[in-house]
Amino acid sequence: MSDTFARIEREIIRCRSCPRLVEYREKVAREKRRAYRNCEYWGRPVPGFGDPGARLVLVGLAPGAHGSNRTGRMFTGDASGDTLFEALHAHGFASSPEARGREDGLELRDCFITAAVRCAPPGNRPLRDEHERCFPFLLREMRLLRGARVYMALGRVGFDALRRVLPMIGMEPMPSASRFGHGTAFPIDGGRRELLCSYHPSRQNTQTGRLTRGMVHAVFRRVRRCLDGAS
Secondary structure (H helix, E strand, O other): OOOOOHHHHHHHHHOOOHHHHHHHHHHHHOOOOOHHHHOOOOOOOOEEEEEOOOOOOEEEEEOOOOOOOHHHHOOOOOOHHHHHHHHHHHHOOOOOOOOOOOOOOEEEEEEEEOOOOOOHHHHOOOOHHHHHHHHHHHHHHHOOOOOOOEEEEOHHHHHHHHHHHHHHOOOOOOOOOOOOOOOOEEEHHHHHHHEEEEEEOOOHHHHOOOOOHHHHHHHHHHHHHHHHHHO
């Protein structure tokens, strides 16, 4: 039976393979943050979303406890999403600069967003076995995203996940000396594709100045040049 995004999404949403993550995501959804006390939390694993024919694929770490774990959509409803979607919209990859919830009408254009782990982890730190249980979902998505030309790692965990998964979908393994760094780019698939790195747009990175708006937009300008064929 051939795989589909709809099948992967259904399996992700009903997954209960990691007891620690199930307990945490559901506890957060019950207790809620005071600012969202009147909101109904998603409280389940979060599937990837976007354009199935996307040439740009973004891979992050995991849902935020009061962002994606509340809204049910990647990078939606928290500060990291505010930074990311503003840039995606400015460079033509999103229909709106704001992402508030699954029913807000936002659409991704030529872009797909996913993550290494699909449940909000305590302290934003999934355990090794939790990564392993989630990895097949990422692999299945990547096998369907045949049109991808630029893979963007949002943070070191996203980079490690991409470095592992790309050889499984037919790319040559990256050199062992390859290291994550903001703005670093690696040619892959004989130069026909590119893996591009960015610091994660977390509140911690943006509020400390480790990641500025200018840095985010510079990365997406490079993406646009790659996809549009500019020198």
